[in-house]
Amino acid sequence: MSGDAANLALPLSGLSAGAGEATTLYRELRKPLLRYLVCLGLSSDEAQDVVQDAFLILHRHLASGGSQENIRGWLFRVAHNQARNRQNRYDRHFCAPEDSETTAALDEATPEHAVLEKEKFQQLGKAMRLLTPSERECLLLRAAGLRYREIGEVLGIATSTVSDTVERAVKKLAEKCNV
Amino acid sequence: MCDFSGKLIAWMDRELPAEQAAEVESHIEACPECRGQLDAYMRVSGGIEAYCDETMASSGPRGAGIPLLAPAISVAAALAIIVAFFFTWPRTRVEPRALQSSQSADVASPFIATENPSASARPIEHLHRQQVVTPAGNFSQGRHLASTAAQTQIAGALPEESMIRIAIPAEEMFPPGAVPEGMNFVADVTIAPDGSAERMRLRPQLAAFERSTSLQ
Numbered sequence: 001m002s003g004d005a006a007n008l009a010l011p012l013s014g015l016s017a018g019a020g021e022a023t024t025l026y027r028e029l030r031k032p033l034l035r036y037l038v039c040l041g042l043s044s045d046e047a048q049d050v051v052q053d054a055f056l057i058l059h060r061h062l063a064s065g066g067s068q069e070n071i072r073g074w075l076f077r078v079a080h081n082q083a084r085n086r087q088n089r090y091d092r093h094f095c096a097p098e099d100s101e102t103t104a105a106l107d108e109a110t111p112e113h114a115v116l117e118k119e120k121f122q123q124l125g126k127a128m129r130l131l132t133p134s135e136r137e138c139l140l141l142r143a144a145g146l147r148y149r150e151i152g153e154v155l156g157i158a159t160s161t162v163s164d165t166v167e168r169a170v171k172k173l174a175e176k177c178n179v
Numbered sequence: 180m181c182d183f184s185g186k187l188i189a190w191m192d193r194e195l196p197a198e199q200a201a202e203v204e205s206h207i208e209a210c211p212e213c214r215g216q217l218d219a220y221m222r223v224s225g226g227i228e229a230y231c232d233e234t235m236a237s238s239g240p241r242g243a244g245i246p247l248l249a250p251a252i253s254v255a256a257a258l259a260i261i262v263a264f265f266f267t268w269p270r271t272r273v274e275p276r277a278l279q280s281s282q283s284a285d286v287a288s289p290f291i292a293t294e295n296p297s298a299s300a301r302p303i304e305h306l307h308r309q310q311v312v313t314p315a316g317n318f319s320q321g322r323h324l325a326s327t328a329a330q331t332q333i334a335g336a337l338p339e340e341s342m343i344r345i346a347i348p349a350e351e352m353f354p355p356g357a358v359p360e361g362m363n364f365v366a367d368v369t370i371a372p373d374g375s376a377e378r379m380r381l382r383p384q385l386a387a388f389e390r391s392t393s394l395q
Contacts, residue, residue: 035235044238121233124226143224143231148194167188174219177226 021068022059029072030055032144033079039140040083050086054079073150076141080154120177127176135169138162181210187217191224343368 030051037047057078062068128136134155141151148162155162183206189195190203207213345366369378 035231038238039231039234047238120226121230124230128227128230139227140231142192143227148189148192163189163194166192167185170188170220170223173223173227177223 021062022055025058025071025075026055029075033076036076036140036144037079037083039143040137042083042086046083046086050079050082053082070150070153073146073153076144076146076150077154080137123177124173127173130176131169131172135165135172138165139169139173142166181206181213183207183210183213184216187213188220191217191220343370 033051033054034044034047037050038044042050054075058071058075061074067074128139131139134157137155138151141154142148146154148159148166151162151166152159157165183203186195186199186203187207190200190207193200195203207217345368347364347366364381364383367380367382369380
């Protein structure tokens, strides 16, 4: 955790009231958020920082009586925008010619299983890199369990556009991976 | 190409209205081509899930996850309760360097201290308020705090405090190893002229520095 991230300014009014709810949401959504951010291309440390920042913003939002409607989409949107602000490293994962980190992880798996999985995994990783950023984001948010409406709110696009984008992206992957 | 092929993924994702979903469902049962496509889309979706899991698993030691914020939020809530409890009692004037108060204080434990930049010249109104509390709150200590405050009120103190400082050892908020050794946190609570709490700012502070300045 960076020093800057520890500099928090919290309003005191309603602090304890919003804390319980924020803690519950934290337990439920921390891992999906981290996974989404890491898959977007942030490092583990960056993703941790973004998630912390997002939950602190959520905490302030709840403490100040902010709307609790679609709080999951709201939280992902905050985290997504925070990730975008780190643009210098954003998308690095997909711009890299080879996903060396994940390849190394698969090498450590059970040998016979690893060979098959590694091939499929590399094929899918390459195909993911060929998608447009919007297609990737839609698929990753979908993998995080968000509904099309929530994905639309996170990315600022219409639900129908999300539906079209997801369909296009899944079909592309199916074609590239020959499944 | 089947007319329903454009709705298969939305159906799979349970995003279609009930009526359309029923139509697609009955069609799939009768259409081998759509069943084949659906099977491929499901495998791709499963592959994306696995890809995300693997990417996450290989993202480094912190990716495994140390729940940092949950205890922090709990501590923040506890601090709010402590601070709120503190403010319900008559306020007193205190020395500006309350952190210097006690030689026997355990610097590894959390404590509350107050600061007053415009300290009074009347010694009887000064009060050392270095008070050991736990992040979870300790009401017996709170009562002692209140008792001390009440005694000072009898001595004629005036409510002119502007800030309360709460020092929190890092190990009370985070798991071991989550923050650099020697790093603690200090919460500064700003108080409005009317006595209400305005803001709380949490900032990191090196424990060694805190010891050297507070216990000399």
